[in-house]
Amino acid sequence: MSKKNDIQLLRINYLRGPNVWTYRPVLEVWLDLGELEDWPSNLLPGFNERLTALLPALIEHHCGVGERGGFLQRLQEGTWAGHVLEHVVIELLNLAGMPTGFGQTRSTSRPGVYRMVFRARDEQVARSALAQGHRLLMAAINDESFDVAAAVAQVREQVDDSYLGPSTAAIVAAATDRHIPHIRLNDGNLVQLGHGARQRRIWTAQTDHTSAIAQGIARDKDLTKRLIAACGVPVPEGRAAGSPAEAWEAAQDIGLPVVVKPSDGNHGRGVMLDLRTRADVEAAFEVAARHGSEVLVERYVSGDEHRLLVLGDKVVAAARGETAWVTGDGRCTVAQLVDAQINSDPRRGVSEDHPLNRLVLEEDESVLGDLARQGLSPAAVPEAGRKVLIQRNGNVAIDCTDQVHPEVEHVVALAARIVGLDIAGVDLVAQDIGRPLHEQGGAIVEVNAGPGLLAHLKPAVGKPRPVGRAIVDALFPGNGDHAHAGRIPIVGIAGTRDTTRIARLVGWLAQLRGQRVGLACADGLYLDRRRLAAGDARRWDVAHRLLVNRNVQAAVFENDARAMLRDGLAYDRCTVGVVTDFDGAGTLAEFDVQSIEQMAKVLRTQVDVVLDDGVAVLNAADERVAALGTLCDGEVILYATDPQVPALLAHRRSGARGGRAVTLQDGSPVLATGSAETRLPPAARLARGGLSDESLLAVIAAAWALEIPPDLIIAGIETFDAHGIPSAQPA
Numbered sequence: 001m002s003k004k005n006d007i008q009l010l011r012i013n014y015l016r017g018p019n020v021w022t023y024r025p026v027l028e029v030w031l032d033l034g035e036l037e038d039w040p041s042n043l044l045p046g047f048n049e050r051l052t053a054l055l056p057a058l059i060e061h062h063c064g065v066g067e068r069g070g071f072l073q074r075l076q077e078g079t080w081a082g083h084v085l086e087h088v089v090i091e092l093l094n095l096a097g098m099p100t101g102f103g104q105t106r107s108t109s110r111p112g113v114y115r116m117v118f119r120a121r122d123e124q125v126a127r128s129a130l131a132q133g134h135r136l137l138m139a140a141i142n143d144e145s146f147d148v149a150a151a152v153a154q155v156r157e158q159v160d161d162s163y164l165g166p167s168t169a170a171i172v173a174a175a176t177d178r179h180i181p182h183i184r185l186n187d188g189n190l191v192q193l194g195h196g197a198r199q200r201r202i203w204t205a206q207t208d209h210t211s212a213i214a215q216g217i218a219r220d221k222d223l224t225k226r227l228i229a230a231c232g233v234p235v236p237e238g239r240a241a242g243s244p245a246e247a248w249e250a251a252q253d254i255g256l257p258v259v260v261k262p263s264d265g266n267h268g269r270g271v272m273l274d275l276r277t278r279a280d281v282e283a284a285f286e287v288a289a290r291h292g293s294e295v296l297v298e299r300y301v302s303g304d305e306h307r308l309l310v311l312g313d314k315v316v317a318a319a320r321g322e323t324a325w326v327t328g329d330g331r332c333t334v335a336q337l338v339d340a341q342i343n344s345d346p347r348r349g350v351s352e353d354h355p356l357n358r359l360v361l362e363e364d365e366s367v368l369g370d371l372a373r374q375g376l377s378p379a380a381v382p383e384a385g386r387k388v389l390i391q392r393n394g395n396v397a398i399d400c401t402d403q404v405h406p407e408v409e410h411v412v413a414l415a416a417r418i419v420g421l422d423i424a425g426v427d428l429v430a431q432d433i434g435r436p437l438h439e440q441g442g443a444i445v446e447v448n449a450g451p452g453l454l455a456h457l458k459p460a461v462g463k464p465r466p467v468g469r470a471i472v473d474a475l476f477p478g479n480g481d482h483a484h485a486g487r488i489p490i491v492g493i494a495g496t497r498d499t500t501r502i503a504r505l506v507g508w509l510a511q512l513r514g515q516r517v518g519l520a521c522a523d524g525l526y527l528d529r530r531r532l533a534a535g536d537a538r539r540w541d542v543a544h545r546l547l548v549n550r551n552v553q554a555a556v557f558e559n560d561a562r563a564m565l566r567d568g569l570a571y572d573r574c575t576v577g578v579v580t581d582f583d584g585a586g587t588l589a590e591f592d593v594q595s596i597e598q599m600a601k602v603l604r605t606q607v608d609v610v611l612d613d614g615v616a617v618l619n620a621a622d623e624r625v626a627a628l629g630t631l632c633d634g635e636v637i638l639y640a641t642d643p644q645v646p647a648l649l650a651h652r653r654s655g656a657r658g659g660r661a662v663t664l665q666d667g668s669p670v671l672a673t674g675s676a677e678t679r680l681p682p683a684a685r686l687a688r689g690g691l692s693d694e695s696l697l698a699v700i701a702a703a704w705a706l707e708i709p710p711d712l713i714i715a716g717i718e719t720f721d722a723h724g725i726p727s728a729q730p731a
Helices: 034-036 047-054 056-060 071-077 081-095 123-142 146-163 166-177 214-220 221-230 244-254 276-287 333-343 364-373 408-418 467-475 499-512 561-566 594-607 623-631 646-652 693-705 711-723
Strands: 008-015 026-032 103-107 111-120 183-186 191-192 202-205 238-241 258-262 272-275 297-299 304-311 314-320 324-327 387-391 423-430 443-451 492-494 518-523 524-527 530-534 554-559 574-579 610-619 635-640 660-665 668-673 674-679
Touching: 008 123, 008 364, 008 530, 026 081, 026 123, 026 660, 047 056, 047 071, 047 123, 056 071, 056 081, 056 103, 071 081, 081 103, 081 111, 081 123, 081 146, 123 146, 146 238, 166 191, 166 202, 183 610, 202 467, 214 221, 214 408, 214 443, 221 408, 221 443, 238 244, 244 258, 244 276, 244 297, 258 276, 272 276, 272 408, 276 297, 276 364, 276 499, 304 408, 314 408, 314 467, 324 333, 333 387, 364 387, 408 423, 408 443, 492 499, 492 594, 492 693, 499 518, 499 554, 499 693, 499 711, 561 594, 574 594, 574 693, 594 610, 610 623, 610 693, 623 646, 635 646, 635 693, 646 660, 660 693, 668 693, 693 711
Parallel strands: 492 554, 492 574, 518 554, 574 610, 610 635, 635 660
Antiparallel strands: 008 026, 026 111, 103 111, 183 191, 191 202, 238 297, 258 272, 258 297, 304 314, 304 423, 324 387, 423 443, 518 524, 524 530, 660 668, 668 674
16 A cells, blocks of 8 residues: 555644533544545454554543443544544543544545544644654555654653642532632642632632741741741751851750751752761751751651641641561662562552652662761661661642541641741651650651642552542532632623623623623723723633723623634633524625634534523524524523514523513513513613614523623613723723
């Protein structure tokens, strides 16, 4: 078989919000198969065998068949290269540790051209997987070699560079479980939970309530000890030293053995324990001085190291460490024994998937110091049966949450409150965490801001603790309503008929209710009556700013089909979703949208994202628009100028009380719930900012959905011309 020409990637577009494909971000790729349009998988000799040899786990892909092996069945029957590429990319993402199950491939009106999409939590990771998948597919088609491991490593490297750290990811996952939206604010771990005025921010395990003063105190270990000791918290006696000689003098005054450590170090770096000689103390001073701005000498407390996670006034998780030892055999060096007896533990490694770190002796000064005090080095060969201490701390990964004594919990929470931290990692040394500290000479040695959560999420021994959920519950107390989910009221308006004016007037009515309202529409980006940005604000990158703005208490978004096809919606869910019409398909040829049926698939996204206690507001004069109501998770309000429209009449008769509708009767807007009606002043009397009767009803229906009282709706419409947002307002 002759070599096949490469698949051409015509367009790659990252849809960041809900879109025509799914609620979640996807990478959309337009493919030109070229000559491969005439070569489905069953006509390519040996292709299926080569592909499955490269990616054996493709057997797990259900595809449209809906069962294990479904995709392989499609390969045997014959499927096109765009569909195969979709599954190859998904499998590479699975192998790289960012699993996804969603993908679709659809033909376009151009022969041989397809749109292929797949779930993409991160754009750069998705692009990397696409590039590697494209190369793998063409290698399999043309019977060329391909290094799958290297491709997966490339994608995994991009995952490591792009994805959230484990602590932040755990909190975000817990927020997602509670349907709390999140927005990543930088390339690191700064994340916003919730929207607008109801948002909270986290940075790893720090929150926007974590005091900068408390952080400063926690960084200064000597100051921390003095403050908590003054309140009765047990701490080891100690003091700062400015030189090796002063360190030895302090050690003599305190009493041997001692600990020497940096005053502002972290992760246990530069900490030397159980020092008993002048030489050891002075050598430890030099090590500690390299890891901090000041050196502390403290009384050595005998026992195991523990890390307790404190949230507010409660201990929500606890982990214990243990010392690491090897036993000599008279043949192997210390380094070889460490690899054989410690590093061989599958729980040890260098990635976040491993609860214990792999030990590299030459890189750990504390380990080297302990070896030297035993008269050994990494290259030494201990005699058979000799036990060698390798590491005193750094193995805090044994869950002991259920063993914490109430008195220990009290004193640990007290220490965190004294420092002023809302989330703290408190380190203590004790023989038994199930007994009060004063009974065993235990002590708190550090109080840390921004503690890592991995030891509690993936302990080496014991059960994982839901610390991410505990943090989210503290940030968003309560359950049930959207305030507790960090959500502000959001109105989305899709279509072409008067949508800018509708958005402006709905925003004005919400503002009259006493809320600070953000508005993104074709006229610009607004907060109340002030324009924040000129030009069309229906683009995702502009409209999304409203959700980040802490001043925004409610938001109104005008959405046109072009922006939805290009970017997706700027929000994940909304309180009210309005669809006015399916016009405008003739202007969207670049997206291969050419019919009303295709337009309906695009604009249904606005209804798909309505919350289960939200409302879809739909134009009943167009039966196809009214039919979107069956897709809504929440309630539906229909509107039409003609009260006899069949869809509206049927809707009013639906349900136990009847559906809600807004219509005109004798020239007056009417709010109807089943047979009950509330008549508003005649439409002719209302100053509507240039709106047609139909668009006026859409505004009234949206305001009703927002639970704005009828008298306020009337007052707002009457005053809109005088006090509405002027499109000529300077930026």
